[in-house]
Amino acid sequence: MLRTHTCGQLSEKLEGETVTLCGWVDSYRDHGGGLFVDLRDRYGITQVVFNPPDSTSEVIEASKSLRAEYVIRVTGKVAPRPEGMANKRLATGAIELRATTLELLNKCLTPPVSPSSDEAPGEDLRLKYRYLDLRRAEMQKTMLLRAALIKDMRDYFAEHDFVDVETPILGRSTPEGARDYLVPSRVHRNMFYALPQSPQLYKQILMIAGYDRYIQVARCFRDEDLRADRQPEFTQLDAEMSFVDSNDVMGIIDGLIAGLAKKHLGIEVATPLPRMTYDEAMERYGHDAPDLRFGMEIVDCTDLAAEAEFRVFHSVATSGGRVRAINAKKGTEQYSRRGIDGLTEFVGEYGAKGLAWFRVEEDGSLNSTIAKNFTPELLKRIGERLNAEPGDLLLFVADSFAVTCKALYALRSKIAREMKLYEPGQMNFSWVVEFPMFERDEEEARWQAMHHPFTAPRDQDLELLDTDPGNCRAKAYDLVVNGYEAGGGTIRIHDNKIQSKVFSLLGIDEETAKDRFGFLLDALQYGAPPHGGIALGIDRCVMLFAQLENIRDCIAFPKTQKATDLMTEAPGEVDAKQLRELAIKLVE
Amino acid sequence: MLRTHTCGQLSEKLEGETVTLCGWVDSYRDHGGGLFVDLRDRYGITQVVFNPPDSTSEVIEASKSLRAEYVIRVTGKVAPRPEGMANKRLATGAIELRATTLELLNKCLTPPVSPSSDEAPGEDLRLKYRYLDLRRAEMQKTMLLRAALIKDMRDYFAEHDFVDVETPILGRSTPEGARDYLVPSRVHRNMFYALPQSPQLYKQILMIAGYDRYIQVARCFRDEDLRADRQPEFTQLDAEMSFVDSNDVMGIIDGLIAGLAKKHLGIEVATPLPRMTYDEAMERYGHDAPDLRFGMEIVDCTDLAAEAEFRVFHSVATSGGRVRAINAKKGTEQYSRRGIDGLTEFVGEYGAKGLAWFRVEEDGSLNSTIAKNFTPELLKRIGERLNAEPGDLLLFVADSFAVTCKALYALRSKIAREMKLYEPGQMNFSWVVEFPMFERDEEEARWQAMHHPFTAPRDQDLELLDTDPGNCRAKAYDLVVNGYEAGGGTIRIHDNKIQSKVFSLLGIDEETAKDRFGFLLDALQYGAPPHGGIALGIDRCVMLFAQLENIRDCIAFPKTQKATDLMTEAPGEVDAKQLRELAIKLVE
Structure with missing residues (x-):
């Protein structure tokens, strides 16, 4: 050298x-x-x-x-x-x-992005001159952390007998789910490959093929309009196991997380990680990815609200709605009357028609412009329900369950951030389990799979597929970190009759199912073992472990929110000859 | 569980x-x-x-x-x-x-491919029912070996400070090289991404970004007509290093190969692996990926042939052609007169107009239908040159250098196979170095890059870029295993003036270069270190280590030679809506 x-x-x-x-x-x-x-x-x-x-x-x-x-x-x-x-x-x-x-x-021309400065310039410049940006100490640290995390993941799974198998990138388009990226075939005129949204079907096939435990750090693709934390291509840690139930899969991931947290964050994580059902998460946190770094749980007060003279509370509580609240401990100092107006406006963005509030006075009484609509005895019971202490701020949303969830989830996050209820480096891992099998798509008047069409219902809910699909719960589990879904998985259907029934509930008729997933339905009849798995979003895991806020800072060569690579200027134009060979024409 | x-x-x-x-x-x-x-x-x-x-x-x-x-x-x-x-x-x-x-x-329907039978059915059936085929012990062994080899490669490079960095799959089309797979962009109308033929430019960018040592097990794509050992997507071990010369890169791979061979084949491989120049490989073996499991080297007899009365020898040898031979030791037993006729026909397929031969008799004399055209003294000198012993068969091709290479390379391989000159599990690793920078494309009357346009010329050959490009040798090295190119690499150009000069020799004008590789030319001006690297074909390495003959047996879900996935039936048709969104039309 x-x-x-x-x-x-x-x-x-x-x-x-x-x-x-x-x-x-x-x-x-x-x-x-x-x-x-x-x-x-x-x-x-x-x-x-x-x-x-x-x-x-x-x-x-x-x-x-x-x-x-x-x-x-x-x-x-x-x-x-x-x-x-x-x-x-x-x-x-x-x-x-x-x-x-x-x-x-x-030599080096005068660099438009200075690798030795702590100050990073605008992101467009950083992405265009990525080779200079990647020289910055912070980027190098993140890229090395990313490599180390992935290496440790692979080592962990290898130690646990998982086989790393590469699945194809040139696959079959299955319009169920997100939008596919398509690749025209030159050999087969007018036919297309699709880039995989995940290796889901291949990993199930590998279980049917007897590989018992599969792992892959897999590139996945979704042609969706991009949010701040989405990329057209992303990397997931993809795993699948045979002869398991949900606990086995979660147990494997528990061990992984504990090891990574100890090594890379110096945090001792107790396992098994805490688990709560989807229903519980919605009740206590208003969201299926609750942030457990702080308390301030949502408390139901519908029964008390029904007793109030306060018109809004009473009418919502007695007509099938819900009145729920959070207690911002010592919040009266942080939020003045004007501050509370700001919070009211904020929950309005989430569909709440208002925000009722009480300040807890020094003597423990609840004070508010609406207090006169409550008997002192009822105020006392409300205070007790919410564990009110002097200086606390009690905040109520009365609406449909869905709106109370959305509004209070957002409100809880905002207040925790503003009141600094957690430390910068704090990390809380947990599982949310037993998701509903289906969500109702009211517009299209049909069921949609909450996870994906291959998810198994709980054994005790099998009958509900026929009688009450909306109440059928899945063998599903999401890994939640600091309010982010860091990964999710399910036990899969290994019985082709149940698989067909689920397809039919999802409005996928027999012919379509055969056309798109025929090989899976076939394979399920050739000795498919019970199996299940999980996928973790690696980009997001890196973001959380590196305590970054922008997913693009965790990827060496990310694309912008317009799906452009500013350095190589991809996508670009192609030659007429290339299009001719592919038998496609551009529509101007 | x-x-x-x-x-x-x-x-x-x-x-x-x-x-x-x-x-x-x-x-x-x-x-x-x-x-x-x-x-x-x-x-x-x-x-x-x-x-x-x-x-x-x-x-x-x-x-x-x-x-x-x-x-x-x-x-x-x-x-x-x-x-x-x-x-x-x-x-x-x-x-x-x-x-x-x-x-x-x-349960299981009657399986069309029996996992418990040693006998595999036709390949189409195996690919259609891949989940059954993958249950076969042989396939499981290969897939586990593949996972283990890749794991060991990653571990080795991690121990040597290489950083694993993921580079994009949705890239920029660069029509230089093989045909790209294209992905229409929905967001950018009439623009396309291309799937990478290799992460070449990204890994050079990573060196310029100061990552010093990069490794990736990378998926690559080429839309070419498929040969038996080619797949539309394939996996390569991709590595790059800064502040190195050819020996440093080869040295790293030497250590890798020795470790893998010891662990997985039980073979002690002496390092450094043998190295020979491209010119030597062509002289001694007629090919740039010589099979060193056996001898039977090509011997030049042009000087002796010039002295012969035998018209074919004499005219070729005195008009710029070459007369070269191999000695099939003890070959007279294997090849009767009719057998030799078969060999003559065989070399004909490689462009040789004939095959001259001598059988070495018990008394050491050379016997042939053409022997009368040679003086006994000349026959004796020919015998000595070829180390002839009783029972040997001497085989000569007289033609242009290129034709003698092709014909004798193929003949040597065929005879070695038929005479079993190597053991089934034998593995011979070596390097071929100092390839020509350019090959002449006579049809298009221009130079083509023998490796790729980013390859650096030897320091002592820099001037030849201007005066005699055809004789300019590259800092290039191919890893050769049993007559296969298992990988190859080069030291890259880190000087943007030399890069521009090479582009211009390759007929890539300034505008085109800027359009396609502008970011690289830019990056070379912002502090590019000397760097070089290598890529190994993982599918082929698995094939060699598993002693298999079909690359599809080394891949979990391969495509056929028509680039079809028989299990999922990819590629397939797509909805009109998908095409509309992508603003493309099919040409019927």
Whole structure:
């Protein structure tokens, strides 16, 4: 190699040795007689000194033409830094390299994105000059963390007998689910491959093929309009197991999470991770991915509201609606009357028609503009129900169950953020289980699969498929981290009659099912074992572990929200010849 | 889990314990009173006995309905097999499971591909019912070997500080090279992504971004007409390093290969692996991927041929052509006169106009129908040149250098196979280095890159770019295994002026270069380090390590030579709505 050591390797132990380093000029300071250069590579920074007597005047002269991000090769002697000049924040801070030779390997134009600055410029510039942005210490740290997390995941699954199997990227379009990316076939005119939204069917096939335990770090694709945390292509940790129930799959992931959290976050996570049902999550947190870093659970007050004279409470509570509340402990200090107006406006965005509130006074009484519509006794019971203490702020939404969930979930998150109810590095992992099998699509007047059409119902709910699909619960489990769904899985249907029944409930007729999933229905008749699995979103896991807020900062070459790669300028135009070969025409 | 143990786990140590197994009925034998079932999973086979007194009559009755590939769950007691009934070929062969309960988990239709038979049916049937085919012991062994090889590769590179970075699948079309698979963009009308033929440009960008050492097990795509060993998508081990020369990259791979060969083949491979230049490989073996499992090197006899009266030899040798030969040691026994006629016909397929031959008689003299055209003294010198001994068969092709290479390379391979000059499990690894930078495309009257347009010329050949590109040699190296190119790499150009010059030699004008590779040319100006790398074909490596002959047997879900997935029936038709959204029309 062109170097003998990396820029993160030299220490006092090597004092007096002649070594060669290669790297980038991170910074340089001209001290009259010579130059100090901080030389950087992936492994660290070493101070290089161009000074007599070690450096000849030619070398010193040459060093003066160095600029930021020039690539150089330097040979010199390792020497302790002068008394009092050691830099304890640097692994190599006790030494410096006294240069005897200097070779300029490459120059650098003035970089539009400075790798050595802590300040990152606008994201478009960072994405266009990604090679400069990726030099920044923060990006390198994230990319190394990502590689380490994935490596540890693979190691963990290998230790547990999972086989890594690669499944195809050029697959079959199955319009159920999100929109597919399509690839026209040249050999088969007018036919298309589709890029996989997940390896779901292949991993089920692998279980039917007897592989028992499968793992893959799989690239998946969805041609959807992008939100801040979505990418057209994303990476998931995809696993599947045979002869298991939900607990077995969750148990495997529990062990994975505990190991990763300990190693990469220094956090001891108790296993099994806490589990709650979907119904419980909706009741207590208003959402199927509850943020458990803080309390402030939703409390139902519908029964009490029914007794109130307050018209809104009474009418909602007595007509099938719900009146639910959260207690922002010590919230009166944070939220003035004007602050509460802001919260009212905020829940309005989530469909709530209003936000009722009480401030808990020093004497424990509930104070509000609406207090006069409640008997003192009822106020007391409301206070007790919500564990009200002086200084607390009680916030109520009265509406349909769905609206109370949405509004109070959002409100709870907002208040926790504003009142700093959790530490920056805090991480809470949990499971939400037993999701409904189906959601009603009122517009299309049909059932939709809450997870996907291959999810098994709970054994005790099998009959409900015929009698009451809406109440049928699934063998489904989502891994929740800090209010994010970090992954999800289900036990799959291994009985082809149940699979057919579920397809039919979903409005997929026999012919369509055969056309799209015929091979799966066939395979289920050739000795399919009970099986289930899970997929974790790796991009999001990296984001959570690195404590970042933008998924694009966790991906080496992400696309913008318009699905563009600003560096390569993909997508681009193609030649007429290419289109001719594929037998397709553009519609202008 | 539904089981307490796997079917490969039980031994005499567990004698007397009650355990539960799950698996597939591999075979069953009714012995009157009860049934013997070989129960199979990924881990092994266990004999299950349904017999009184352990099994009740209900369980025995139920067991009689079992058929091949039924999925069952059995609980029973581990017991030693009766005296003399142990099966030493089976890990669990000392014991049997005496069943007390039986649960049928799933049935199986009569399988069109039998997982328990050694005989595989036609490949189309195997691909259609891949879930059955993948149950076969041979396929499971290969898939497990594949997973293990890839795991070991990743571990090796991680130990050597390589960072695993995922590069995009939705990229930019760069028509240079093979044909791209295209993906129409919905958001950007009339624009297309392309699936990557390799992560070449991204890995160079990662070096420019300072990642120093990169590794990825990358999916690559080429829309080419398929040969037996080509797939539309394939997997390559992709690596890149900064501040290196060719020897550093080869050295890293040497260590990898030695480790894999030792662990998976039990072979000690001496490193560094043998290296020869491209020119030497063409001289000695007629091919840039020589098979070194056997000798029989090509020997040049042009000087001797020039002295012969034999018209064909003389005219070729004196007009710029070459007369080259191989010595098939002891070949006279294998090849009769008729056999030699067959060889003559064979080399004809490679463009040779004939095959001259001599049999070496017991007395050492050379005997042939053409012998009379040679003086005895010349025959003696020819014999000496080829190290002729009694029983040898000397075979000559007189033609252009290119034709002698092609014909003798093919002939050498054929004879070695027919004369069994190597052992079935033999593996020979070597490097071929210093390839020409360019090949002349006579039809289009321009230079083509022998590797790719980013390959660096040898330092001493830089001037030849201007004066004699055809003689310019590259910093290129191919890993050769048993006559296959298992991988290849180059040191890349890190100087944007040289890169521009190479583009221009390849007929890529400035505008086109900027359009297609502008970001790379830019990046080369922002502090690009010297760097180089390699890619190994993982499918082919698995094929070689598993001693298989068909690349499709090394891939879980391969496509046919018509690029069809027979199981999922991809590619398929898509909805009009999908095409409308993508603004494309089919040409009928």
